[in-house]
Amino acid sequence: MSIIQISHLYHRFADGTQALDDVTLTFNEGEFTVIAGANGSGKTTLLRHINGLLFSESGTVAVCGKSVKGDPFAARQQVGMVFQDADSQIVGETVYDDVAFGPENLSLERQQINQRVNHALAAVDLSGFENKMPHHLSGGEKRRLAIAGVLAMAPRVLMMDEPFSNLDYPATCRVLEYIRNLHKNGHTIIITTHDLEKVIAHAQRLVIMVQGSVVEDGIPADVIDGIERYGIRPPCSVQLGQGIRPWVN
Amino acid sequence: MDASAQQLKRMVYAALMAALTAAGAYIAIPVGPVPIVLQNLFIMLAGLLLGGRWGLISVAVYLLAGAVGLPVFAGGTGGIGKFVGPTGGYLLGFAAAAYLIGIISESGRGRVAIDVIAMVAGTLIIYAFGVSWLKVVTGMSFSKALTVGMLPFLIGDFLKIAAAIPIARALRPMMDGTFTAVRAAE
Amino acid sequence: MGELTAIGFRPGQSLLHRLDPRTKQALLMGLSVAGLWENLTFLVLCTVVMMLCVNDAGLHIRRLILEIRYFFFFLCLVFGVRAITFTGGWTPTLRADVAGEALTVCWRLLLVVIMGVLLMATTRTADIRAALVWYLKPIPLVDEKMAATMLGLVVRFLPVILFQGAEIADAQRARGIERRKNPLIRLMRFTIPLFRRVFISADELAAAMQARCYNEQRTFPELSFTWRDGLAIGVGILTSSTVLLP
Numbered sequence A: 001m002s003i004i005q006i007s008h009l010y011h012r013f014a015d016g017t018q019a020l021d022d023v024t025l026t027f028n029e030g031e032f033t034v035i036a037g038a039n040g041s042g043k044t045t046l047l048r049h050i051n052g053l054l055f056s057e058s059g060t061v062a063v064c065g066k067s068v069k070g071d072p073f074a075a076r077q078q079v080g081m082v083f084q085d086a087d088s089q090i091v092g093e094t095v096y097d098d099v100a101f102g103p104e105n106l107s108l109e110r111q112q113i114n115q116r117v118n119h120a121l122a123a124v125d126l127s128g129f130e131n132k133m134p135h136h137l138s139g140g141e142k143r144r145l146a147i148a149g150v151l152a153m154a155p156r157v158l159m160m161d162e163p164f165s166n167l168d169y170p171a172t173c174r175v176l177e178y179i180r181n182l183h184k185n186g187h188t189i190i191i192t193t194h195d196l197e198k199v200i201a202h203a204q205r206l207v208i209m210v211q212g213s214v215v216e217d218g219i220p221a222d223v224i225d226g227i228e229r230y231g232i233r234p235p236c237s238v239q240l241g242q243g244i245r246p247w248v249n
Numbered sequence B: 001m002d003a004s005a006q007q008l009k010r011m012v013y014a015a016l017m018a019a020l021t022a023a024g025a026y027i028a029i030p031v032g033p034v035p036i037v038l039q040n041l042f043i044m045l046a047g048l049l050l051g052g053r054w055g056l057i058s059v060a061v062y063l064l065a066g067a068v069g070l071p072v073f074a075g076g077t078g079g080i081g082k083f084v085g086p087t088g089g090y091l092l093g094f095a096a097a098a099y100l101i102g103i104i105s106e107s108g109r110g111r112v113a114i115d116v117i118a119m120v121a122g123t124l125i126i127y128a129f130g131v132s133w134l135k136v137v138t139g140m141s142f143s144k145a146l147t148v149g150m151l152p153f154l155i156g157d158f159l160k161i162a163a164a165i166p167i168a169r170a171l172r173p174m175m176d177g178t179f180t181a182v183r184a185a186e
Numbered sequence C: 001m002g003e004l005t006a007i008g009f010r011p012g013q014s015l016l017h018r019l020d021p022r023t024k025q026a027l028l029m030g031l032s033v034a035g036l037w038e039n040l041t042f043l044v045l046c047t048v049v050m051m052l053c054v055n056d057a058g059l060h061i062r063r064l065i066l067e068i069r070y071f072f073f074f075l076c077l078v079f080g081v082r083a084i085t086f087t088g089g090w091t092p093t094l095r096a097d098v099a100g101e102a103l104t105v106c107w108r109l110l111l112v113v114i115m116g117v118l119l120m121a122t123t124r125t126a127d128i129r130a131a132l133v134w135y136l137k138p139i140p141l142v143d144e145k146m147a148a149t150m151l152g153l154v155v156r157f158l159p160v161i162l163f164q165g166a167e168i169a170d171a172q173r174a175r176g177i178e179r180r181k182n183p184l185i186r187l188m189r190f191t192i193p194l195f196r197r198v199f200i201s202a203d204e205l206a207a208a209m210q211a212r213c214y215n216e217q218r219t220f221p222e223l224s225f226t227w228r229d230g231l232a233i234g235v236g237i238l239t240s241s242t243v244l245l246p
Helices: A044-050 A071-078 A094-103 A110-123 A139-151 A169-184 B003-024 B039-067 B088-108 B112-138 B142-149 B151-175 C021-034 C040-056 C060-069 C071-085 C094-124 C125-136 C144-174 C184-209 C227-244
Strands: A002-012 A018-028 A032-036 A058-064 A079-082 A157-161 A190-195 A206-208 A214-217 B028-031 B034-037 C084-086 C093-096
Touching: A002 A044, A002 C040, A018 A044, A018 A190, A018 A214, A018 C040, A032 A044, A044 A058, A044 A157, A044 C093, A058 A071, A071 A079, A071 B003, A071 B039, A079 A139, A079 C184, A094 A139, A094 B112, A094 C125, A110 A139, A110 A169, A110 B112, A139 A157, A139 A169, A139 A206, A169 A190, A214 B028, B003 B039, B028 C184, B034 B151, B034 C184, B039 B088, B039 B151, B039 C144, B039 C184, B088 B112, B112 B142, B112 B151, B142 B151, B151 C184, C021 C040, C021 C094, C021 C125, C021 C227, C040 C060, C040 C094, C040 C227, C060 C094, C060 C227, C125 C144, C144 C184
Parallel strands: A032 A190, A032 A206, A079 A157, A157 A190
Antiparallel strands: A002 A018, A002 A058, A206 A214, B028 B034, C084 C093
């Protein structure tokens, strides 16, 4: 069943750059998609349209059958977005406050908020960090906190913009593990990246964007060959002729 | 962008400007033997960049943060007691100055002369509040209050006004359209 | 730098932890104002009460003194300015009565700081904000919920900004900024990149708040005024009333 439908979406920035050029995509419930593209290919702009942070001049975006433009609030509840820079999306002065920020915006009862916070923190192994200041967390912990903040909104779709940037090896492994768990629990996952290496083995679908257009869309094994021509580095295992292999065992 | 998103953006800018002002109480740039504290430069920039209404809101939030006990005032202190202490007048003067600088510079639409007038007026109003309160609390004579509470800082203030002009010019393009109509090019 | 409060919130179950944050703020303000009378009986009584509270809240006195040590320099300064007078020329003199007065002032200031530390150590910042919303509600022209959200952002981003400021200063020192003697250049070179960085993150932050459904109708922490608060207010009033004693 499809959960996000995008058809003939265009977006032009104020400086005249065509950020999105006739994008038509459908995402199905429970699907794990990676959107890859060089810097400036329009990946982030696309995510912002799905989340109701940008609105289309022409074309439509619908989440769960409802137009995002008509009801951005509903779209933002269904689709959680983890931004690239964890530091500038953590709002709360403590870990608890930050995770509670979303549910508080939904005007939930305090008891329900606490339940959601506990649940979300447990999902990324941050239980017991409630009273810590975000400033004192490590880079990996901040990224996990950002994911928890989105999980507490109970979204059906999770979008992550470059979730592995600036993370060291152990932190990358953990974030990867949480993403896989979330997918197993039935979440629809959309990840954008310019570096396929870490995540591609777990994805079911690979979409390639170049200068605002979708140029390839299919299962990773079919799309991955010759991907260099779009300015994306193929994973090492592919370069060595071994096909797509998991980044960690 | 819809109205609520615009409002949210202004609010975030004003809140971060308040945080910058608080940081300005800690940051001093050592030039020669005397460190230049950035606090009142940031107050001026709050008025110049955010305009009267949001400049005032930003400084008010900063003062509120100090009032509830966060250590955001000069020397890492805070607390409601600061307002009734000898330097309390300057704090209220900050709010008045940000508002005054904001409304004067808004009317000038980025013209340098108007911005300078705005900042001179703002600086004077900080001292009007600060020195008279200092006089009341300590019982000093007016001339002594001026000598202690204003004269030593005037050279620094002159420098900060001079620095604020190019700084505002460099930063205004980032916020055009958020607080005012897009400014006419110089 | 980078530390916002010397002693941050520590979870606990002491009497102060269980008090309503509104009560604690009212007591802090009330007792600070009562201190202005500089009545010795009050100061002694208040100090005893505060020490009991510090003990009850599980803060160690030694640690407390360590954390507010910078404040003692300030106190010494205040004492010096107040107590040392220059009579008849340039010889500094210390008179006993003036010194006593100066000591009282320092004592009062120290009490206020300790009360502030106690408030911060036993109250979640979210609760402090919720109490603030409650106090601001009757004031006209003030949007108390917006004020609370903005205050939360200040607390969140002050350490981040201090960190970024230090980073910019280091990067410029590494490239020899100290050789530029013109203070104007120094002010510009520091301020412009700092503001740029903060404002870019402001755009991101606004988008992130929007993505998490930010709106004016939000749930705020629940506050409850119990018999304990009534008792604490009573003790506070009794303590304050000692300023009327000689």
